[in-house]
Amino acid sequence: MLKLFKSSRCQSCYTERAIRVCPRKRKNICWQCCNETRCDTRCPENCDYAPQKEESKPFPSFKADSRAEAENAIKCHIDLWMGRENPFLKNKTPAKEASENPQEMLAWLSGFQYPVYFPMDYLLKKLDLPFTPAEKKEDPEDCVEKWMKTLIQLKWNELRQYSINQSSMEDLAERYTELIQAIPQLGKVSTYSILYSGLGEDGISALVYMELNHKIDWTLVLSNITGSWKIRQNIAGSPQAYFKQNQIYTAIAEALGKADDAKVWELINSSLKIYPDSPDLYYYRALYWQLVKQREQAAVDFFNAIALDNSWTEPYLHLSAHYFVKGDYEQAKIWLEELKILQPDDPNVLNNLAAAYAGNGETEKAKELWQEIVQKYPAFEYARKNLEKLQ
Ligand SMILES: [Zn+2]
Ligand SMILES: [Zn+2]
Incomplete structure (x- = not known):
């Protein structure tokens, strides 16, 4: 997946996270700088991220680690493509052809198939051609964008609508907001950059890995159960932390089985720092409270678990x-x-x-x-x- 370097900053812009080695610049760079470089399609072929040209297609394809990157890459390319002489257009530039023969240009462009993330609106606007926006199906990154923008504006009460939690019980909505608001990293977010996004094999789960404030690793887990993507979980770490999760829950369940309350407590507390809105951890903590005969505390944590996953019956x-x-x-x-x-x-x-x-x-x-x-x-x-x- 992603490369993680010793020094995390891009050696070209010094701002974003370096995630790949660029053989052309001979530097560790971020995807934004990679796009600005490779959009001219002059990258050496030995680079995995070199654009792939196809004879019959007007645009090359760009390997990317997220939709945000793929879309940005093609936009950078369109900016150059506009003013370049084009063999498909009898060596006229697309900009010139579009202004001289808009109908033909439109007909030519619509003769190809485009990937879902292709920014057709951007292309047609650039060419000053008419554009009728098509209904676009939201992907996980669209949901993440809404979630993060709401978070940056500290509109805590508006976050839950982007989560999987849709129960109409007022108490559950309030508690969800309280629990999210208590996650220390989320109160200080000013920027986020998507590093990677990927769909699960089941097609209804997704991970979006980000860097917050140019320094904090953050992963959002999403689900698509009712036909739209929703936030399921925040993880203070990379996707690796997500894959470790079940192992940790198993360890907690085992410690509970042995009535080892000290170990259960330690495991839950350290895990909550990484999985701050995990319903499982609150559920296990409720079982811990039962173990140490604190029934009222247990009830609070069962309630918290419900607030974090309204459809979990246990x-x-x-x-x-x-x-x-x-x-x-x-x-x-x-x-x-x-x-x-x-x-x-x-x-x-x-x-x-x-x-x-x-x-x-x-x-x-x-x-x-x-x-x-x-x-x-x-x-x-x-x-x-x-x-x-x-x-
Ligand atoms: Zn950079
Ligand atoms: Zn490259």
Whole structure:
């Protein structure tokens, strides 16, 4: 993937992160400087990032580590291409041809296929040709751009809409914002530069690796579950940290299994610095609190886990169980109703919800729900028994 050098700055602009060796400049450079150099298509062929010309196509292709880079590369190239004599156009420049024969130029350009990131609007604007914007499907980097711009403006309350968390529960929205706002690095972001972005093999997950403020490594994990890309997780590090994550969770689960509370605590605290909005870590911390018999603290962390991943069912179960034990059926009911939205066909969830209704004195609602369960899931014994008890 990316090269990481001893000295991280680009030896050409001294600002951006150096991520590749340029055989032409004989320096370690950033992708922005690489684009400014290679856009003239005169790079030595032994460079992986040398533009690839294709006989029949008007534009070369540029290998890139992100869409931001690919788009920038072709824009740099278009700027030069405009004024260069073009063999496709009887050696006239595209700028001249577009002004003399706009219809023909447009017809010629539309005879080719372009990659999705190709900045057609930019090209046509440059050529002063008419452009009808097409509906563009957002990619992970579009979502990251919105997230980062909102963050730079410190509009904390507006961040959640770009996250996977879409539950309409007011409390969850508030807590999400509080947890994100508590991540120390995020309060001081003034610039970000995308170094790498890539899709997961499943096609519905993506990683975008950035440098914040020209010095901090930051990775955003995205998911596309409902047809649009959303932020799932912040990672204070490179994508390598993302791939290490499961290993760490396994270690925590093992320590929990051995009731080694000191080790669990240490692992969770050190991991939260790297995975500051990981619902798993808050969930494990809730289990830690249970281990050391701090039930109220556990409830807070189950709630935090839900706030960080509204569709993860496990912490809902724990939180509702917590309120059941306390005899707070009103709260148990609230969380089970949310869980029912996620798991409408789970007789256990429905049975617990009916019990919460009963505990809360809502006997009619309890009865109705138990009857419904008995009808739908005749093999589910608990509902039948509970119904008999009620009658
Ligand atoms: Zn540079
Ligand atoms: Zn090169």
